[in-house]
Amino acid sequence: MAKITTDYITLQQLLKLENIASSGGEAKILCSELKITVNGEKENRRGKKLYPGDVIVVEGKKYTVEK
16 A cells, blocks of 8 residues: 555656665666556556556555555
8 A cells, every 4th residue: 555645646656655666767667677557457657647546566566546
């Protein structure tokens, strides 16, 4: 679960928040290398906006965005 205080966060921010990536550059590489889905659809754009209720799966591990 990723708790946010804004209306949305980007996929890159989620990867850093969950300690999957340590920097924006690393997040960019990971978005192209890892199997990532957002609400069941494959995603590789690090700037993808994620809103409360979105379900993100990174390499089989599930994250839910909550406000």
